[in-house]
Amino acid sequence: MSETKKKILVVDDDTDDLKMLSMILEPEGYDVVTAENGVEALEQVESEDPDLILLDVMMPELDGFAACDKLKSSPASQGIPVVLLTGVAKQITKTRYPIDGVLRAQAEEYLEKPVEPEELLRVVASFFK
Amino acid sequence: MARTAKANCWDVMTCGRGLASVEPCPAALDATCDGVNGGMNAGRICWTVPGTFCSGEIQGDFLDKQETCLACRFFLQVRHEEGQEFRFVKLAQGVLDVEDLHARITQVESLMGIRDRLRARFNLDAVIAEITRQARVLTRAQRSLVLLLRGNPPSLHGEFRLRGSVMAVDIPCDESSAVGYAAVNNQTVNVKDPYRAPVQQDDVPFNQAFDEACDCRTDSLLAVPVRDSDGRVVGVITAANSAKGWFSQDDQWFMECYAVEVGLAVEKARLMEEAVLAGRMASISESLAGLSHFLKDVAHALVGTSFIIRRAIRQGRMEDVKAAWEILDRHVKRLADLCKDVLTYDPERPDEIAPGNLNATVRDAVSLVQPEARTRAVELTTELGAGLTRWRHSKRGIYRCIVNLVVNAFDACLPGGGHVTVMTERRGDEAVIRVVDDGRGMDEETKARALETFKSGNQVGGSGIGLPTVVEIAERHGGRLEVESTPGRGSTFTVHLAGAGHLDRKY
Numbered sequence A: 001m002s003e004t005k006k007k008i009l010v011v012d013d014d015t016d017d018l019k020m021l022s023m024i025l026e027p028e029g030y031d032v033v034t035a036e037n038g039v040e041a042l043e044q045v046e047s048e049d050p051d052l053i054l055l056d057v058m059m060p061e062l063d064g065f066a067a068c069d070k071l072k073s074s075p076a077s078q079g080i081p082v083v084l085l086t087g088v089a090k091q092i093t094k095t096r097y098p099i100d101g102v103l104r105a106q107a108e109e110y111l112e113k114p115v116e117p118e119e120l121l122r123v124v125a126s127f128f129k
Numbered sequence B: 001m002a003r004t005a006k007a008n009c010w011d012v013m014t015c016g017r018g019l020a021s022v023e024p025c026p027a028a029l030d031a032t033c034d035g036v037n038g039g040m041n042a043g044r045i046c047w048t049v050p051g052t053f054c055s056g057e058i059q060g061d062f063l064d065k066q067e068t069c070l071a072c073r074f075f076l077q078v079r080h081e082e083g084q085e086f087r088f089v090k091l092a093q094g095v096l097d098v099e100d101l102h103a104r105i106t107q108v109e110s111l112m113g114i115r116d117r118l119r120a121r122f123n124l125d126a127v128i129a130e131i132t133r134q135a136r137v138l139t140r141a142q143r144s145l146v147l148l149l150r151g152n153p154p155s156l157h158g159e160f161r162l163r164g165s166v167m168a169v170d171i172p173c174d175e176s177s178a179v180g181y182a183a184v185n186n187q188t189v190n191v192k193d194p195y196r197a198p199v200q201q202d203d204v205p206f207n208q209a210f211d212e213a214c215d216c217r218t219d220s221l222l223a224v225p226v227r228d229s230d231g232r233v234v235g236v237i238t239a240a241n242s243a244k245g246w247f248s249q250d251d252q253w254f255m256e257c258y259a260v261e262v263g264l265a266v267e268k269a270r271l272m273e274e275a276v277l278a279g280r281m282a283s284i285s286e287s288l289a290g291l292s293h294f295l296k297d298v299a300h301a302l303v304g305t306s307f308i309i310r311r312a313i314r315q316g317r318m319e320d321v322k323a324a325w326e327i328l329d330r331h332v333k334r335l336a337d338l339c340k341d342v343l344t345y346d347p348e349r350p351d352e353i354a355p356g357n358l359n360a361t362v363r364d365a366v367s368l369v370q371p372e373a374r375t376r377a378v379e380l381t382t383e384l385g386a387g388l389t390r391w392r393h394s395k396r397g398i399y400r401c402i403v404n405l406v407v408n409a410f411d412a413c414l415p416g417g418g419h420v421t422v423m424t425e426r427r428g429d430e431a432v433i434r435v436v437d438d439g440r441g442m443d444e445e446t447k448a449r450a451l452e453t454f455k456s457g458n459q460v461g462g463s464g465i466g467l468p469t470v471v472e473i474a475e476r477h478g479g480r481l482e483v484e485s486t487p488g489r490g491s492t493f494t495v496h497l498a499g500a501g502h503l504d505r506k507y
Helices: A015-028 A040-046 A065-071 A117-126 B009-013 B064-069 B071-083 B098-119 B124-138 B180-185 B209-214 B250-314 B318-343 B357-375 B394-411 B444-450 B466-476
Strands: A006-012 A029-037 A052-056 A083-088 A109-112 B090-093 B094-098 B140-152 B155-162 B165-172 B189-192 B221-226 B233-244 B354-356 B378-383 B391-393 B418-427 B429-437 B482-487 B490-496
Touching: A006 A015, A006 A040, A015 A029, A015 A117, A015 B250, A015 B318, A029 A040, A040 A052, A040 A065, A052 A065, A065 A083, A083 B209, A109 A117, A109 B165, A117 B250, A117 B444, B009 B071, B064 B071, B090 B318, B098 B318, B124 B250, B140 B165, B140 B221, B155 B180, B155 B189, B165 B180, B165 B209, B180 B189, B180 B233, B221 B250, B250 B318, B354 B357, B357 B378, B357 B418, B357 B429, B378 B394, B391 B394, B391 B429, B394 B418, B394 B429, B394 B466, B444 B482, B466 B482, B466 B490
Parallel strands: A006 A029, A006 A052, A052 A083, A083 A109, B378 B418
Antiparallel strands: B090 B094, B140 B155, B140 B233, B155 B165, B189 B221, B221 B233, B354 B391, B418 B429, B429 B490, B482 B490
16 A cells, blocks of 8 residues: 555645645545745655645745746656645636746646645545546 | 106207207107106106117117116116106006016016925815915905816816805806806906906806805906816816906916916826825735735635544544644634734724833733743743833733734744743833844845735735734834844844823823
8 A cells, every 4th residue: 555655745834734734635645745945845856756746836935936847847857746826826827827927837736725625635636546 | 748857868868869859769759658757758768768879879679778778877867866766667558667567576486486386296285275375366366266177077176265164166167157168268268347248358258156156246357277288178277356456468477377387286186196096006905915815824724624623533533633723723813813903903993001010011911922932942031121110001002012023023933943032121201112033034125014014024924914013002102113133133123112291192
């Protein structure tokens, strides 16, 4: 069973949110690793090789957009699906979003805050069918 | 032609071109000035006559020869002899005396003055009040009114004070009245004695409705269109009932100058009002966006934790219930704090200020947040000064200040813990409360944002109303909030509270 456990990297600067997302995902059989900012997330991708990344948009230092841009431009990580969590869904089309007015790298999915846990689990599961 | 005993210019200058000569000088022939300064024809106001023959040659007009004339011994002699009665200028309509000339100069100076004053003003009502006051004085009118076009169909709207109360008037923008006529035809209208001649030159009508409404009588009326910088009529400026019986050409000229100023002022004031409104809307919209973001964050946590708790209860995993409950608790508290801050921030709901032990209030507030300090590995201490046992303050307000500032300081200390100290001190006429942390500090931009409503400078994600609430409370105490901060070193928030003498009694 442990071999088939999918690993999810959750990236959020709010420690409560990190804990909460882990507590939602872990009992459903996912392995969760966390990062508190975009820079840490890039390091975790290298060392943990996750199957999916949940990325909060609003973060200090490297924000979710920029982190996603970096992930999608690196051959090592561009295959990992990214789900953006955001309070500003208006700025985002389904898989593309603007950085400095330019549509940049793609995220596979986005969820608008407040995120319904059932919806989150459904979206996460859809990547592992 | 009245002969006088006083010397005329040809007598004094001995030019040989007097009235009796073969070829008399124009000054000797100008009968329109006969008697002025006691001379024959223009014999004693020759400087105003073009083409005179003095100094052996024919002179130009007044502008050409004024320099020579003003130094001429005959001019000086006449001025000396006539004293107060001396007349200097002759205009087409007749001759003006020195007093009139001074009055004109005063009018021009006043016009220049008002121009400077008006250009420094943005409030449309203030501009209109200033213009109508000046117009009344300068044209010696009984009343003056600025009417601006508004509405659809457009009417000319003006407001004025009558016997102590403010009256509003709306005049249709059509040719049924002199004012409407001026606006429709983009033309100055000068109405004289309208009750005797209700229809004036150029078919300008006079409408008695205004007089009837205001219980007054118009004997003369000057209505000048006000235009914007594109030349479109935006209103009309009027003056009514000249002290001289009717309005002269000069009055008309001055009012037209005023109309130009009114036009510019109206345009500027309107642009300013639009800019202020747009700014306010942007600020409200930004505030709502900030608040909405905070609420989304809280809702996100509430929805998530309640899911975890429900599922954990179903599965009998009590450790998950406990962990999620702690997160839930924190976010419920954030919401409750926001509600309290909004209430404190509300200027309609002032708090009670009474003498009390300020140190005791500070100590109580600190003890409230002490448990939170422990969970965050922050060492929270107090250093309380003397002389504050009977200081007038709002207990509830100071509680909020301390809790807000200390929790902010905790946030600044994240994630490795740190030190926060709350100090009080009496400094002359004021009490000072200081909250000092050794956290991450703020740059200038973050500091500025932190003090704006609903724009949290806090990276952890505050509601954006905490610090503005502290400012509000400090100001209600006749004091202020000061912030010093160095990135990487920490921040000091200082609340100054004024002594009893500085307090607003209402509070």
